[in-house]
Amino acid sequence: MNTVTASLRAIDKAHHIHPFTHNDAMHENGAYIIDHAEGSYVTDDHGVRLLDGLAGLWCVNMGYGRREIIDAISAQLEKLCYYPSFFNSTTEPTILLAEKLHSLGLPRLTHTLFSNSGSEANETALKVILSYWLLKGQPRRTKIISRTYSYHGVTLGATNLTGLVSCTKPFGLPTSGFVRVPGPYHYASGSALSPEDFGKKCLEETETIIKCEGPDSIAALFAEPIQGAGGVIIPPAGYLQGLRELARKYGILYVSDEVITGFGRTGSMYASEAWDLDPDIQCLAKGITSGYIPLGATRVSDDIATTLNSGGYYANGHTYSGHPVACAAALANIALMEKEATVPYVRDEVGPYFEQKLLALKAHPAVGEARCCKLMGALELLDHGQKVTDPTIGLGPKVAALVRKHGAIVRGLANLIAISPCLNITRAEVDELFASAQAGLDEFAAG
Ligand SMILES: Cc1ncc(COP(=O)(O)O)c(C=O)c1O
Structure with missing residues (x-):
């Protein structure tokens, strides 16, 4: 970690309370600092480029860096x-x-x-x-x-x-x-x-x-x-x-x-x-x-x-x-x-493709249910093949962290991951997103 980003993390710890975060636990490793972004990708302060499968927080619909x-x-x-x-x-x-x-x-x-x-x-x-x-x-x-x-x-x-x-x-x-x-x-x-x-x-x-x-x-x-x-x-x-x-x-x-x-x-x-x-x-x-x-x-x-x-x-x-x-x-x-005819693109092209890829993960041994409506989907997670109902067990954040290791951001919520990318995501990016999700799920299932 270079000194600039190390000191940013120290300042963050000293002066900033993050929303929806276990702040003390986060500061053990330091916050993720996103530095810049383009299209469907964000890049952190270490130069790691991640495919954003949550469009920021379900909001960057038209992608990052749009000149218009x-x-x-x-x-x-x-x-x-x-x-x-x-x-x-x-x-x-x-x-x-x-x-x-x-x-x-x-x-x-x-x-x-x-x-x-x-x-x-x-x-x-x-x-x-x-x-x-x-x-x-x-x-x-x-x-x-x-x-x-x-x-x-x-x-x-x-x-x-x-x-x-x-x-x-x-x-x-x-x-x-x-x-x-x-x-x-x-x-x-x-x-x-x-x-x-x-x-x-x-x-x-x-x-x-x-x-x-x-x-x-x-x-x-x-x-x-x-x-x-x-x-x-x-x-x-x-x-x-x-x-x-x-x-x-x-x-x-x-x-x-x-x-x-x-x-x-x-x-x-x-x-x-x-x-x-x-x-x-x-x-x-x-x-x-x-x-x-x-x-x-x-x-x-x-x-x-x-x-x-x-x-x-x-x-x-x-x-x-x-x-x-x-x-x-x-x-x-x-x-x-x-x-860019974004709504028809989601409805007729990328939405159905995304649904198909997400619903296919229903067959994964770590997945209990797959749900999807165009570019809004979720995978319910199983713990060693078992359904879990207590939301505090938190399989979602664990799997989201593994998916991140494999190059994409998804949201961990209770015992599921939610995936909801930018609306202008391409088919190739959808493939990449689900390759990262699959790799994260595989690692979780093997653990
Ligand atoms: C359905 C719904 N309503 C309201 C909100 C709150 O929006 P904000 O975080 O902009 O206050 C959210 C945020 O995720 C939401 O998903």
Whole structure:
């Protein structure tokens, strides 16, 4: 290790607490420091080049180093580095992005509120929902439903929504009023039912919980189309439509958290549109700018927008809501997606190829289940051929470290690895990614 990077690690240890990290354990070897990146590859400070099978954190959809996005950011910085959207003001890229998001799908969602992250997009949705029901004269509707294994972020409201005990327990959350219903994680349940019947059982339990809580006390239901950080849980056929129907039946607002699935990852611009979910609210972040600049967006229906506006002064928003540089980055990112026909590429070409390669690993002795929807996949890991259910055993991080040794980054989560690369990954890179995954799995199985 050269002295510059050694001292960087020492400074990191002395002054930086990393998110979602065992900080003390990490500092025994020092943090991974990524120095530069191009396309689907990142290079660390030792010069080791790795194929990024997680697109940063499910976000660098158009790949690293894209000139068009960088130039749009620079041009916007030169022209107008910042101006708020508070107090009757805004900027051109902010307005144009709100229109663009509408034109990309889910036309019932006419208006957008901007923020800076996926957590804030959900946090904004929560406040909009509370305000909406007050303005509608239904102040009793305050409870919020979300599902076990869901991940909606880390701000206080978003943590309350998140159905992963590892995220809520350290903070003594959730607070009252946040209600959990079962997420359709068939593999983890160990249920003998078929996935479809298990999905129906989850829906029955959800309806029982709604009735028990009192339907007219429930304000909204939040759901990711595919539960990402909870384990890439792909819903069984019919389940999501059933969930949507339940919300409609009881007059509950349906919020689709598309922070990961938005912008092409599952082969459609918005998964909610492809799966006909017709949400009342959609939350976006990550792929909206391919991660080049932070940006969150909460899209709401015309009814919600009209109701909110009827309340007069809207006392919510961040200094950087609708930041012109972030919005310029998003516009350039979306223009690039359109120019390169990224969504059809994921849907018809690289997505099916990636699925085929990932699902083939089901036959590996260390794999208990393989799940995939276009460029979002997961492999459940076996311990010497045995299924493990305790998430703290942590086979995922162990295998992810082995895969990294063999040249690729995947995400270790509980007892699985998640793989979700840049959307413009080539077939040859997909081959390379799965060669690294296979080598990591082989080493794990041999251990
Ligand atoms: C579905 C979903 N919602 C919300 C979030 C939170 O986004 P952020 O980390 O940008 O706050 C994430 C992050 O992974 C996510 O996957």
